[in-house]
Amino acid sequence: MDQTEHIDIERLKKGDHHEFSLLIDLHAEMVYNLLRGLLRNETEAEDLTQDVFTTVFLTIHQFKGESKLSTWIYRIAINKFKEHVRNRSRKKRFGFMFSLDSVKAPESLEDKTPGPTAVLENKERYDALHAAINELPEKQHLAFTLFKIEGLSQQEISTILNLSITAVESLIFRARKNLQQKLKAYYEENEM
Amino acid sequence: MSIDKNERWMNEVLESAVNSEKRPLPEQLRNRLLEIPKRVENTMMVVPKFQVWAFAAGLALLIAMNAFALQKTRENETATVEATSYTEYFTHYNSI
Known part of the structure; x- marks a missing residue:
């Protein structure tokens, strides 16, 4: 059963605090991890998660129940991410520096991998893959992340990105091809 | 590979x-x-909701009054021009 069914949407629409805290417990982790994966920056992911749930609280009356609540929240998160990236590149154009330090592998990867060599190897692979994913065009980046990392269905992705299922399939296919090309050099180097 | x-x-x-x-x-x-x-x-x-609505209503009233005043001014101007042309057209009768 979908966990969202535990939430009383009507009470949520009336601003019920208890229902909202239930919503946080069910969906905040998903949004936070999605944004961490997309942004590769802890602080920005936290701030944007807060922004997403403020929007959810303010606009929940617009939720018509035509899709799953989680899909609707994903959609808000993706729109916030796009907006954030646009603002960031605008700021960058005006001379703000975006620190390269923010692009790093999560600490938990290191926590779970035994041995310093394995840690470095995994971190390197992880960084190479994520750098390649981040270089993908925005739509391919989002479709691939939602499909491969978030494990969403193509149907859900099409609702979130407001595209047809065929378009989503094509984006994922092109993302795969692009990633294979981008990672070719890295893979060959490490295979030897 | x-x-x-x-x-x-x-x-x-x-x-x-x-x-x-x-x-x-x-x-x-x-x-x-x-x-x-x-x-x-x-x-x-x-900011209480009442104040927001009162402000919006006040603003709408002000715009409506301005629009009404503008319309009235235009009507008066047209009427004056028409009256002047009419009077001027028949001025030659004055000498008769």
């Missing part, structure tokens, strides 16, 4: 990354999120 091998390698790295990347929600962020309803309500309480 075969494409299949590359694809398999990519999937392996992705799988390990996906599993290791998922993190529980930090407690301080959870608390920040739980504060949202209170914060939003407080912000809304700073």
